[in-house]
Amino acid sequence: MTKPHLNMAYRRVNGHGQSLTSKPSHIDCGIHQLRRTGTHNICMVSDFFYPNMGGVESHIYQLSQCLIERGHKVIIVTHAYGNRKGIRYLTSGLKVYYLPLKVMYNQSTATTLFHSLPLLRYIFVRERVTIIHSHSSFSAMAHDALFHAKTMGLQTVFTDHSLFGFADVSSVLTNKLLTVSLCDTNHIICVSYTSKENTVLRAALNPEIVSVIPNAVDPTDFTPDPCRRDDSVITIVVISRLVYRKGIDLLSGIIPELCQKYPDLNFIVGGEGPKRIILEEVRERYQLHDRVRLLGALEHQDVRDVLVQGHIFLNTSLTEAFCMAIVEAASCGLQVVSTRVGGIPEVLPDNLIILCEPSVKSLCNGLEKAISQLKSGTLPDPQKIHNRVKTFYTWRNVAERTEKVYDRVSREAVLPMDKRLNRLISHCGPVTGCTFALLAVLNFLFLIFLRWLTPDSIIDIAVDATGPQGAWTQQYSFSKKGEDNKEISKSR
Amino acid sequence: MEERRSFSDIDGGRLALQRRYYSPSCREFCLSCPRLSLRSLTAATCTVWLVAYGLFTLCQNSMVLSAAIFITLIGLLGYLHFVKIDQETLLIIGSLGIQMTSSYASGKESTTFIEMGKVKDVVINEAIYMQKVIYYLCILLKDPVEPQGVSQVVPVFQSAKPRLDCLIEVYRSCQEILAHQAVTSTSL
Numbered sequence: 001m002t003k004p005h006l007n008m009a010y011r012r013v014n015g016h017g018q019s020l021t022s023k024p025s026h027i028d029c030g031i032h033q034l035r036r037t038g039t040h041n042i043c044m045v046s047d048f049f050y051p052n053m054g055g056v057e058s059h060i061y062q063l064s065q066c067l068i069e070r071g072h073k074v075i076i077v078t079h080a081y082g083n084r085k086g087i088r089y090l091t092s093g094l095k096v097y098y099l100p101l102k103v104m105y106n107q108s109t110a111t112t113l114f115h116s117l118p119l120l121r122y123i124f125v126r127e128r129v130t131i132i133h134s135h136s137s138f139s140a141m142a143h144d145a146l147f148h149a150k151t152m153g154l155q156t157v158f159t160d161h162s163l164f165g166f167a168d169v170s171s172v173l174t175n176k177l178l179t180v181s182l183c184d185t186n187h188i189i190c191v192s193y194t195s196k197e198n199t200v201l202r203a204a205l206n207p208e209i210v211s212v213i214p215n216a217v218d219p220t221d222f223t224p225d226p227c228r229r230d231d232s233v234i235t236i237v238v239i240s241r242l243v244y245r246k247g248i249d250l251l252s253g254i255i256p257e258l259c260q261k262y263p264d265l266n267f268i269v270g271g272e273g274p275k276r277i278i279l280e281e282v283r284e285r286y287q288l289h290d291r292v293r294l295l296g297a298l299e300h301q302d303v304r305d306v307l308v309q310g311h312i313f314l315n316t317s318l319t320e321a322f323c324m325a326i327v328e329a330a331s332c333g334l335q336v337v338s339t340r341v342g343g344i345p346e347v348l349p350d351n352l353i354i355l356c357e358p359s360v361k362s363l364c365n366g367l368e369k370a371i372s373q374l375k376s377g378t379l380p381d382p383q384k385i386h387n388r389v390k391t392f393y394t395w396r397n398v399a400e401r402t403e404k405v406y407d408r409v410s411r412e413a414v415l416p417m418d419k420r421l422n423r424l425i426s427h428c429g430p431v432t433g434c435t436f437a438l439l440a441v442l443n444f445l446f447l448i449f450l451r452w453l454t455p456d457s458i459i460d461i462a463v464d465a466t467g468p469q470g471a472w473t474q475q476y477s478f479s480k481k482g483e484d485n486k487e488i489s490k491s492r
Numbered sequence: 493m494e495e496r497r498s499f500s501d502i503d504g505g506r507l508a509l510q511r512r513y514y515s516p517s518c519r520e521f522c523l524s525c526p527r528l529s530l531r532s533l534t535a536a537t538c539t540v541w542l543v544a545y546g547l548f549t550l551c552q553n554s555m556v557l558s559a560a561i562f563i564t565l566i567g568l569l570g571y572l573h574f575v576k577i578d579q580e581t582l583l584i585i586g587s588l589g590i591q592m593t594s595s596y597a598s599g600k601e602s603t604t605f606i607e608m609g610k611v612k613d614v615v616i617n618e619a620i621y622m623q624k625v626i627y628y629l630c631i632l633l634k635d636p637v638e639p640q641g642v643s644q645v646v647p648v649f650q651s652a653k654p655r656l657d658c659l660i661e662v663y664r665s666c667q668e669i670l671a672h673q674a675v676t677s678t679s680l
Binding site: 454458461 | 500502503504618619620623624625626627655656
């Protein structure tokens with residue numbers, strides 16, 4: 001009497017008309033279901049998510065929102081931020097798991113490759129995830145999730161957000177780890193062609209499985225407002241973290257040189273970081289307190305208010321995969337002057353940007369060119385620039401292209417264990433390859449142990465918030481279920 | 493009206509849900525776990541005693557053996573009296589409040605009562621528990637200062653930890669009573 005009864009109860013809960021006990025694995029039924037409907041159950045994994053602020057965080061959030069809009073089910077897995085742990089829902093039912101894992105360094109979790117498997121497996125099973133999408137190569141959790149997903153036989157996608165060097169010890173090590181992590185990943189997404197080249201070289205990948213999908217900005221957030229700026233002076237805006245990678249040392253050379261030359265020139269610097277002290281020194285030495293304003297750390301919503309106060313935007317980055325800041329600035333109608341590094345030349349068309357070599361002299365020349373254009377009035381109108389830029393990078397476009405990657409990946413087969421081990425050993429060199437092949441086998445054994453401890457059939461299937469069966473838009477779905485349950489109990 | 497159904501808890505163990513409908517606005521849900529099995533009791537006792545004998549052969553001190561006996565006895569008593577909960581009951585009376593009772597294996601009972609004026613809602617929530625993500629039923633209490641806010645979350649069936657299907661049953665019944673209560677209080 002109990003057995004059919006239980007089946008019935010499950011069926012009502014997951015609402016799929018499939019009794020879970022009749023099939024050994026939930027994931028299988030999930031995949032069949034999705035092939036029919038063409039939507040995916042996507043799990044974004046990264047150490048970096050809100051309330052932490054940055055490019056990766058907003059990328060994950062915006063991409064997820066647009067994918068939900070297109071009818072996919074999306075969940076996000078990240079680590080706990082202070083008091084924010086457990087499960088939270090964001091706008092339109094985006095579900096975020098803040099897992100209680102220890103943070104080791106720079107908001108990245110410690111990795112042992114194994115300790116996160118029980119929780120991640122539980123989440124993947126209960127949410128019937130079919131595609132794991134990891135973000136950022138700095139995130140240990142993203143790599144862990146990829147490793148576990150491959151062990152569990154799920155499709156994997158990885159997005160790389162940053163560029164790396166090849167020469168120093170730390171990059172050699174991270175590149176090796178990246179090779180291991182990406183050699184059996186189904187698909188990799190980079191944000192620019194430069195970034196693709198970099199990733200393909202670093203991880204020794206087949207370029208055919210690497211796609212380029214740029215970042216996007218929300219053009220409605222970054223609108224020009226010419227009356228906010230003071231046209232009696234020329235204002236140059238710099239917004240970046242004040243760290244070495246962003247070329248703050250160049251900026252400290254530029255400021256005194258240009259301030260001497262142009263008495264009506266002001267600087268606004270937004271951002272915080274260890275190099276702030278250099279800028280303060282410069283300001284002190286040349287007595288520029290009234291002309292160089294250091295704003296300190298900026299909230300994301302304040303960035304636009306700062307941008308519209310300026311005429312020219314200066315970016316001095318030494319390395320950059322895809323510079324969001326210059327798109328945001330151009331969207332606000334500023335003339336952009338930037339270094340020609342990384343993926344920056346791909347980002348904007350030539351007439352919207354002045355590219356310079358990463359040296360004080362070249363950047364000063366570029367700025368002087370922009371200033372003379374501004375003074376002669378040959379710069380295009382901010383509104384015109386905005387109208388052009390807003391068509392370039394939209395999140396809907398990004399989501400559409402990412403969806404194509406998912407479609408392609410879901411048709412591919414996940415490497416079975418023996419092929420995966422072969423790939424690891426042949427691809428990553430004898431020592432690393434064998435080590436990680438051994439770890440993969442151990443991980444697989446651990447997974448079998450966990451499956452024995454808590455079989456998939458006793459893991460509750462989560463109620464979907466988004467996706468085809470999403471409960472977020474269909475209100476009162478519970479009361480509807482209640483009615484049919486009453487009928488069942490009456491009929492008994 | 494009384495009804496008995498069996499469910500499972502989050503580890504796959506068996507649970508029995510007993511529902512008693514006294515009146516449309518008064519229901520009782522009783523979740524009972526299986527009693528302490530002789531097998532697990534024997535296993536625990538044997539382990540402690542075997543370790544004690546091992547130590548005894550090493551150090552030849554008979555204190556070890558008597559300590560082992562005391563440890564088993566006190567451990568068993570403590571377990572039955574403070575840890576092992578045999579039965580958890582949720583009694584909901586529309587006009588009065590919600591009473592939660594847990595009966596320990598030793599017969600000890602602990603009861604919490606929440607009056608209806610303090611109850612804001614009964615909901616099913618998700619939480620990360622050990623290496624699992626589970627659903628649980630909880631009572632939201634009203635904040636006395638701010639009527640819209642929630643001051644406290646009281647979990648129900650904390651030791652039984654039933655699965656979602658069982659929780660939905662209880663949830664639905666509770667919601668019916670709460671809705672009934674809301675209708676009568678507004679019509680008064």
